[in-house]
Amino acid sequence: MKASTASILIALLGTTQVYAQCVEGAREEISPDYTVQYKCDMLRVGDTHRNINSAIECAALARDAGATASTYHAPTKRCVVASENGAERAYPGAICMVKVEDDPFVDDGDDPFALDCEEEKDACLERERLLKADLAASQAQSSAGKADSDRLKDILASNCPTQHSKYGIVAGTEYKFWCTRYPDAAGPKETLQADTMEACVKLCNARSWCTYVLHGTFKTTCQLYNRAFAHGTSPANSDSLWNSAVKKI
DSSP states (O other), rough: OOOHHHHHHHHHHHOOOOOOOOTTTEEEEEEEEEEEEEEEEEEEEEEEEEEEEOOOHHHHHHTTOOOOOEEGGGGTTTEEEOOTTOEEEEEEEEEEEEOOOOOOSOOOOOOTTTTOHHHHHHHHHHHHHHHHHHHHHHHHHHHHHHHHHHHHHHHHOOOOOTTTTEEEETTTEEEEEEEEEEOSSSSSSSSEEOSHHHHHHHHHHHOOOOOOEEEEESSOEEEOOOOOOOOSSSSSSEESEEEEEEEEE
């Protein structure tokens, strides 16, 4: 009775060990030209062989028969060498082994279109040139956009009548703006043409001696002065001829 029990345990352990070898998707080389991939609990129909001791032995039978698949059932030690068009179905405890076909597109490491060193260098330099050109174009576009934005801020900071008696910064220099009010208009040091108060003020910025400007309300005359005038003082003259801007010094 004890011997019988021991035999049963040995058989069960052997079966468990054999089946434990089935790892879904795992591959095993049966011989250099025959590698199989495991499919657990699957059977592919074909010719049955008895008293086969292992899954590897079963796969070798399939290889020798020119078959592309086989199924091993450890509890019964049976091996099914799959027919060419054998159906496949689920079967608990079965180990189906399917031959892995050789890759017809094996990379032999030789690229007939590979560039030589000089060609690679030239191609790299050309890519660098194009990238630098793209970068320069992007930077120019960004700079142009910033310049437009800065000019718009300067125009708004010097615009009449909204900036009347208010301080505003134009191109980094602060002025107080007076709309239709202005200091003494006589004797400008320099008279120029400017379409806007913003442009007139920038002409003043470019001259260290300039203290205030008058810009024509209805004309493009820009008069620059070097006389001292307190920026916080309201100009005495008032009419529709001139707007003025006094530099905050």
